[in-house]
Amino acid sequence: MVACQQQDEPHPIKEQIETPKVQNTAVDLTLMCQNIKKNMAEINDQRTTFALEQINQDLKVCLPLLNLEQQKALLSLSLKMYDNFLQVKRTPAQQIAFERYAFDMAQHPTIHQSHFEQLTARDQYLLKHQGQAYVEVVDAGNEQLSYRRSPEYLARIFAPYMPEAEKVFIENLAHQNIETAIQDKSLLIEPFEVARRALYWEDYIQQYPQSSYLSDAKLLLAQYRYFLFIGAPKSPVSEGYHDQYSVRVSSWEEIEKLSQRHDSELSKLAKKFIQFYHMSEEQRRQKIPASATAEQQLIHYLDLTRQNSSKDCFSDAICL
Template sequence: MVKFFRMSKLIILLSSCLGLLACQNSDTPPVPEPPQVQTSASEPVDLTQMCDNIQHNMQQIDNTRTTFALEQINQDLKVCLPLLPLAEQLKLLDLSTQMYQRFLHVERSATEQLAFEQHAFDMAQHPTIQQSHFEKFAARDQYLLKHKGQAYLELHDAGASKLAYRRSPQYLAIIFAPYMPDAEQVFIERLANDNMQSSLQDAGLTLDATDIAERALFWEDYLQRYPKSHFIADARYLAELYATLLFKGTAQSPVSYDYVDESSIQPAVLFEVKKLAELQKSTLANQARKFIAFLQMSAEQRLNEISAQPTAQQKREHGEQALVHAQLNQYLNLKTTLTNSKRDCFSDGICLPL
């Protein structure tokens, strides 16, 4: 009996040893620990090198890379950006814009382009439709459509039944803005918020008069609060553009055709203009008061008090009413329109060159 007990213990001991040996010789490799970023003040050179590597890595991104590569860079940016001065942050911001433009570029054959345009048309007519003939898309389209929503990738309505890829406006607001000075942070966060929903569609406004007036006032205030902002020129453009949109609208949604009197103005616009006219120390308020005065002038008074001649473009756009539009522009000092803009301020967290 004792001999049997000893033999049992030996078997158990041998089994344990064999089990331990099997564990040590398993084909499953150990999970490596993620690299730890050293943030102590004693190793600034390593962090500088990391930022230099980010710049190089961003420049290597093109339309053959994956969303994983973008996500890795964006994680590194969150570590690097708080340690950099504004000039270096802005350099990385520019590189990030170029990076996404390359990443989202798709080269299509004529057949592939037709398939993508048909997809855009189907989505415009039936937003919940499941795409058929997916195999007809360019390989890059197939990849981007499968991965939209990752790494801040979006497919958005670009107007005229067109779909286009874009970097989400929230990208800069989340990745860059929190680490930048107030002026740049406010600009990016506001523009990103405004551009999450389309403000223009097929050259017509999707905003109501209240929204336009609020945006015009915001950008006027921004100019006064942050005169040294890196984005001051774009802020000035936005202030002037929203003023023009308030008082004139667009070709597809005009405020008025002839500006004969108050009855010729969209009621919602006239209501907002009269509210603005009651404000003090505001360029927009001064324009609102002059707008009301303009509506009270006769055609003869306008000719006598306002020296303006319509341009060729105004004649094409407004026909017989070209003169009154030229007079209104001069009287209110309206400079900027959507048609003469060289900047796209309606699709990202910054204004992009057209």
């Protein structure tokens, strides 16, 4: 009996020893989350990708403990954090070397190496570590390169811990913006993909009317509608707006498919688009107020919005 009692006695002592560890863990976690804003603000163009990765790991721990307003505050800080991290100061010669770097790399390895040696130390570091901590080098158009934070960053670091409406918005916009959709005033995606995205944002607006990203979803819908029926300055849907044969074949086929649906507002616009191209000029004048160009007539007839928003919805997982 004595032996049994002696074996049982240490258990309460063990529990007393373990309890402070749990408390210390909680204290450490609270302190880490309290300091995360300060740590994010301290990231600059002298820090390493390892420092970014450490903060991103801390964010994964802290974000589930916060409400949406607090999460979006950290999301805004993360934008500034990466902007600061990706800043590079270059001389004109270093700027030219940077812009030529990737374009010469495949065809002329020797020139590529000579350009690399002319780069700033920061450019050399970022190029060597691209792909780490969601840092990418992208073609910004007009034969210019730039760094960016991958759209997947918000989808993987923030979205999993946010309410469903915000989570779905971020994950889908990130997926859409992994590849560039528009560059140098030209659309780089096919009409079927433009239509798919327009239908998606139309559905999102109906499914998540309380989303904090509702206005951005409406902006995306308006932009993709415009791309579908009008196009972009250097890739218009129609050259002359005369009849069906003045419309790009791939665009007409996609819009015709849409017109056969009965489950969306987009299908109604597709029907009106086809009606427009079957009208004579006289019929257009009777049904549509006089406008300077046939393009303006079509925009008016479909009640499209030409987007002049200062927001960029094609670079990240949110509209910037």
